[in-house]
Amino acid sequence: MFIAPILVVISILILVLDGRPVLFKQKRTGKDGIDFDIFKFKTMKKITADDIEKNRLKYDWENGVPENFVFKGSYNPNITKIGYFLRKFSLDELPQFLNVLNGKMSIVGPRPEIPEITSRYSKHQELRLLVKPGITGYAQINGRSEMSHGDKIKYDLYYVNNQSVKLDLKIFFITIYQSLSGKGAY
Secondary structure, eight states: OTTHHHHHHHHHHHHHHHOSOOEEEEEEEOGGGOEEEEEEEOOBOOOOHHHHHHHOOOOOOSSSSOTTOOSOOSOOTTBOHHHHHHHHTTGGGGGGHHHHHTTSOEEESOOOBOHHHHTTOOHHHHGGGGSOOEEEOHHHHTTGGGOOHHHHHHHHHHHHHSOOHHHHHHHHHHHHHHHHHTTTOO
């Protein structure tokens, strides 16, 4: 695997600068609404179980996720110094190739969401779950972290309805360019 040396270097840097664990595991919703564990490099400081519960977001939407909802902003005090770098250049996402190898994700497809959000999807929003989630997707090349949920759904459904090798290659190469430039990432 050509990214193995990069994975090793990043793992060592995280271990030296932030300690264990090196990887972060989180439940996400995949194809057909089936949950799986996604892997990422750790980018945040250790927080206690009490902190997690106190800050757990409660989504009580009844008619789907609001169009104007934005999941994350540009500032998070819990992100480590190396975490800012890893996120800016999307290097924290590299362990997701393990998810591709185990068949839970593909390289290109809608980014997987947390179950707390997908459980609130409307029937229209659920259509993005008809395909395997991807490490990158059409929404990511059109705004990355900067877009509302409504825009993300629009781009994801465009991908679901227009999948092709040509579109996948376009998304893949634009993602490489954007990752190298750090454009639009938090």
